[in-house]
Amino acid sequence: MLATERELRLDDIYVRAGLSGPESVADYWIQFTEMPDAEVLADLQALPVDVEVQYGAPASARELAALAAALTGAAADHPDVIHSAGTRYDPQSYEFRLEYAAVDGATDDEVAQVLDAGLADAAQGRPYQRLPVGVVLDRDDSREPSVTEATVQGGRNLFRGGSRSCTAGFTARRHGNRGALTARHCPNRLEYRNRRGIISRNPAQTSYNAVDLQFHRTLRRHSTNRQFRHSRNDDRTVRRVANAPDGSAICHWGGTTGRSCTYVVNQDTCEVLSGHRYCGLDVTRDDVSAGGDSGGPWFLGTTARGTHSGGNAGNASFFTRVGRLYFLDAHILQR
Structure with missing residues (x-):
């Protein structure tokens, strides 16, 4: 959480953050281009875990x-x-x-x-x-080419024309309206669980078209909760929102593959998916996704980590890191 806040506030000197290896005495590391100020150092020292502060990186x-x-x-x-x-x-x-x-x-x-x-x-x-x-x-x-994987509770199926197309991500609030997140590359005229009149078919999209996020407002007479599909028989409430540290475990729910878990091996990358450039993507160690999973939630426990974008067959999956929600001016609902 602290790394996510620093990334947004100190993006001129922040670089990356991750889990430390077994040879380190620290639990986590955070990297900057220069020594951060005393306030940042004090915040890091106050954490209940040990954080190694690295500085001197060549680029933010x-x-x-x-x-x-x-x-x-x-x-x-x-x-x-x-x-x-x-x-x-x-x-x-x-x-x-x-x-x-x-x-x-x-x-x-x-x-x-x-x-x-x-x-x-x-x-x-x-x-x-x-x-x-x-x-x-x-x-x-x-x-192999990487592809998008498109074929109001987070993790539920989204349909177009009677066919399942994508997966709903976390629920969110945007400009006072509640609704569901999904991937920007998914169709606009989506229906929640194959029923019209629950979510808007004219979604709000990110100001930067390389960020793969869109927001479907929940329509009147319907409510929106804070839960997401965690596993086949378990819905959970979001309690934290934070980018995934490098090397950390992470799980996702997709309408096609269900629940799968892996590790984050690269942060904040760009990838050409189905011929379109997408950025702000984290990369996983394994390919744990398939067509129809796009838009679904990535998480660890009850911490929201991101929204599914695509994969490279047999090699990796890609998700838009949660810190990129500012391009949509939206905030994930949490307890």
Whole structure:
């Protein structure tokens, strides 16, 4: 929770936060580009767990997010050249990678032009036109394309035209209205549990189209609670809202796959999903999702972590981290 607050308030120096490894005496680590002020240090020292404060990283989370958006944006703009792309960042080695695969028949010159365009866009407006960190261009033409997984209580099924399409995420409040979150790439004219007249078929969407979130207002005469589907026979009430630390366990509920759990291995990345660039994504160690899961809740216990976006078959799942809700001006309902 504290890391989420600092990420939003100190995005010019905050980088990442995560669980410490077995060799560390601390429970968690949090990383900045420079030493944070005394107030932040006092807050961290007051926590009931030990937190290692790291500083001196070359780029902030905001700079890394802009770099990821520029590189994957260039790839998404040229599906005739690049058919799969995503970014990864290692906060310990400071290595930033663009993983990509070229389309069969694309020439080396065509690939280089796309990559150069992304790098130039990332450097534009920066001091001396220099990138915040070095970029490793990791080409692997066996990399499969990542896809979105679309086929008012969180975790319930959302239908379109009588067919199940997506999964409702956490319930939320936006501009005084209660409703349900789901993925922006899901259809607009969705029906809650295949019944019309419960949620709006004209959802509010994020101000930035690379953030995969939308909000369906609950219509009059219907109520909205704070619960979400935790497992097949268990609904729970949200008690906390916080981004997932790097290395932490995490679970999700999807209308297709049900409940699955894995670990977070990368934070705040961008990925080209079904030809569209999405950002603010956390990446999991395993692919635990399938078509129809999009929009569903990611959580740990009763802590809301994010909203499902997509997957890379057999390799990873992706969800929009909960801190990106500010692009929707919405707040998850909690006790």
